[in-house]
Amino acid sequence: IRRTNDKEFGIIWSRVSTREQRDNNLSLETQKKACLEYARAHNIEIDCIKGDTNESAKTADGKEFNDMIRYVSQNKHITVILCYSFDRFSRAGVEGMVTKQFLKSQGIRVVSVTQPIDDDNAAGEFMQNIIFLFSQFENNLRKDKCMAGMIACLENGDWYSQPPIGYSIDKTASKKHTLYINKKGELLRKAFMWKATEEISNVEIVKRLKALGLNLDHKR
Numbered sequence: 001i002r003r004t005n006d007k008e009f010g011i012i013w014s015r016v017s018t019r020e021q022r023d024n025n026l027s028l029e030t031q032k033k034a035c036l037e038y039a040r041a042h043n044i045e046i047d048c049i050k051g052d053t054n055e056s057a058k059t060a061d062g063k064e065f066n067d068m069i070r071y072v073s074q075n076k077h078i079t080v081i082l083c084y085s086f087d088r089f090s091r092a093g094v095e096g097m098v099t100k101q102f103l104k105s106q107g108i109r110v111v112s113v114t115q116p117i118d119d120d121n122a123a124g125e126f127m128q129n130i131i132f133l134f135s136q137f138e139n140n141l142r143k144d145k146c147m148a149g150m151i152a153c154l155e156n157g158d159w160y161s162q163p164p165i166g167y168s169i170d171k172t173a174s175k176k177h178t179l180y181i182n183k184k185g186e187l188l189r190k191a192f193m194w195k196a197t198e199e200i201s202n203v204e205i206v207k208r209l210k211a212l213g214l215n216l217d218h219k220r
Contacts, residue, residue, distance in 0.1 A: 010080035031084035038113035087135040096132040
């Protein structure tokens with residue numbers, strides 16, 4: 001581990017989803033406070049705070065996450081990444097384990113300030129990997145439940161999320177997600193009729209729609 005006068009240099013990585021913040025009171029401020037307290041207690045000078053976002057930890061290819069990995073790899077004085085818990089670092093299972101191992105090969109430790117596990121021994125590394133795998137398992141269970149709910153919603157004749165362009169939710173209907181065609185939808189209906197009955201390009205259709213007050217990209 002690279003050290004200077006027994007002081008380590010590290011960064012803080014924080015991340016939360018809206019649902020988790022609501023259900024678990026796991027706000028970004030809560031995470032940063034815990035990490036800063038840990039840093040003070042362990043003589044770690046914080047170089048910067050990364051993440052600080054609602055970016056998902058389900059995959060290891062998020063922009064903010066990749067920027068953070070690139071930053072610590074390029075700044076050789078950094079030897080530790082502090083996070084509130086390992087599932088704040090990654091919920092991507094094997095991908096998270098591989099990323100952690102890559103960082104370790106660069107002399108950079110991933111430390112959970114609420115899960116004091118020493119990965120310098122086989123048992124500690126095994127426990128960290130179990131946490132990564134369990135986090136991914138939990139995500140998959142949540143995904144399955146969410147998918148079942150969406151299917152049930154559609155089978156009942158309801159729309160399960162924000163309505164697509166051209167539709168609005170009818171708040172006067174008995175069902176929660178009954179849609180109706182709004183003014184944009186009426187213009188889109190014209191666009192489809194132009195496409196079906198006239199030999200004109202999408203670019204020309206976009207121009208006509210713009211003249212009527214609807215701005216769209218021709219690819220869309």
